[in-house]
Amino acid sequence: MEDSPLQVLHFPTTPYPDQRPGTGGLRRKVFVFKSKINYLHNFVQSVFSSIDLRDRQGSTVVVGGDGRYFNTTAIQVIVQMAAANGVGRLVIGQNGFMSTPAASCVIKKFKAIGGILLTASHNPGGPDGDFGIKFNTANGGPAPEDVTEKIFQISRSIEEYAICPELRVDLATIGRQSFDLENKFKPFTVEIVDPVESYANMLRNVFDFAALKELLSGENHIRIRLDAMHGVVGPYVKKILCEELGSPANSAINCIPQEDFGGQCPDPNLTYATDLIESMKSGRYDFGAAFDADGDRNMILGKHGFFINPSDSVAVIAANVFCIPYFQHMGVRGFARTMPTSGALDNVAKATKIQLYETPSGWKFFGKLMDAGRLSLCGEESFGTGADHIREKDGLWAVLTWLSILANKKQSVEQVMIHHWKTYGRNYYTRYDYEHVDIDTAVEMMLDLEVIITEKAFTGQKFTIGDKTYEVEKADNFEYSDPIDGSITKNQGLRIIFKGGSRIIFRLSGTTLSATIHLYVDSYEKDVNNLFLDPQVKLAELVNIALKLSQLCERTGRNTPTVVT
Ligand code: G1P
Ligand code: ZN
DSSP: OOOOOBOOEEEEOOOOTTOOOBTTBEEEEHHHHHHSTTHHHHHHHHHHHTSOHHHHTTOEEEEEEOOOTTHHHHHHHHHHHHHHTTOOEEEEEEEEEOOHHHHHHHHHHTTOSEEEEEOOTTSOOSTTSEEEEEEEETTSSBOOHHHHHHHHHHHHHOOEEEEOTTOOOOSSSOEEEEEOBTTOSSOEEEEEEOHHHHHHHHHHHHSOHHHHHHHHHSTTOOOEEEEOTTSTTHHHIIIIIIIITOOOGGGEESOSOOTTGGGSOOOOSTTTOHHHHHHHHTTOOSEEEEEOTTSOBEEEEEGGGOEEOHHHHHHHHHHTGGGSHHHHHHOOOOEEEETTSOTHHHHHHHHHTOOEEEEOSSTHHHHHHHHTTOOSEEEETTTEEEETTSSSOOHHHHHHHHHHHHHHHTOOHHHHHHHHHHHHOEEEEEEEEEEEEOHHHHHHHHHHHHHHHHSGGGTTOEEEETTEEEEEEEEEEOOEEOTTTOOEEOOOOEEEEETTSOEEEEEEOSSOSSEEEEEEEEEEEOOGGGTTSOHHHHTHHHHHHHHHHHTHHHHHOOSSOSEEO
16 A cells, blocks of 8 residues: 655744854754754755745755764754755765765765755764754855855744654665655655765866875885764775775774764864874874864875975965866866965965965855856865865865875975975964854954054054064955955955065954954065974964954963964
């Protein structure tokens, strides 16, 4: 006997005022999603309602997450609501897992109208941790501001949501499942896919896998160590680097995804990627890398833990871009970096006469330039590197890119970096994060600092520390005018630019759940005798100026940052 069609029900709900998606979607503590009635339902309904019914009906939507606690619970709700909202097909990663770069790839592959990504990126997970939900559009990238704003506006006045409460989907079995719904002509289908395969297939077309295999498992192979930090990228590392490129099993650590990321913050930086840093110090590995929970961030290390600053990383890739077959075929249309990222990339752009774009933080601005055919390679200081093969930053892509450079140059990570500095000069760079500061204090500090630096007399002002004088050339609150659609994005960080190019930047985080102040310092050095200083020593004067001007320590009661990069 045939099952009777599943009921589509509409339930009343009341809006929440705080569902405006930030830089990385809607991120909240797990308990907010779990304990506030319909908190998830309201947001998911707002996402679906933001899509025109004609576009939504019969369409394909991709769903997947970074495997954190609450991932599968949320996916079951999204499936029930997608069916009730007229979506024709959901493409879901097996067990609900999908890295962010893989989601970007799968959205394009299945010609989806978008994707719902369950991730709070590098934020902690587990029942006491964070959860996040983010909407990507048909280009595979994060939804632009007009879309997120529309979602937010709908969420503020939402009155009901639609759902098929009896619909249950098996997330474990690859293949198609069909469901008959009442009042629907066509069945609603769910396709459980292996996103690792789609993603690996894409990378096979970007890189020379034979050359990489030779580097990792040939006669003179190098030894690598990759740390998935218990995030969702573990199976991708295993499949691509170990199984396919022949790296031994001990090259990949923390590769089994865990709901709480082993209790650690899944953020690939010098503070949190402790396992990797420890094992690199032993000198047994020539190349190391770590990823965040959803696999879009990367940190690159050389032997003995030689650290590659992410701002340098994108510059090195730019300078060696034709070591990668993808760029040999596609050419290079433009480079881009976010405003707080160091000017290292600018030096390569200048030398190669390739257009450089400076955007606000967050990947969505890059996506627009890529869609318009203006941008090929880009990066952020926050451990994000990527290209126009997809519309998200891509951790594993960055690793294979670096390995391609090593294979091509036959040099170590350190040698590649030193050669780069000798050729282009070095942008000494550091970022101080002051996490969990009082939000009002942080906002007030920024407002007061803006007043100081935008006074007319501030330009030309000189700061003398020891025998060094820094003269302000320009200072402002960064605002971006999009070259494609002319839209203006304001209030993107306070910049103080000195003669000679050194910069001090203050920015408040848009993704953390409690207030975080970022202080970024960038200083260019081209004298070959001064290329190997400790960045903290080299930048101490500028840091001092920044702290004095902002009164950060006095105001926040913090004498030291929580994370230094
Ligand atoms: C941080 C980074 C930013 C990145 C974003 C999402 O945002 O600084 O570069 O795009 O995470 O990964 P923030 O918390 O600083 O707003
Ligand atoms: Zn991430």
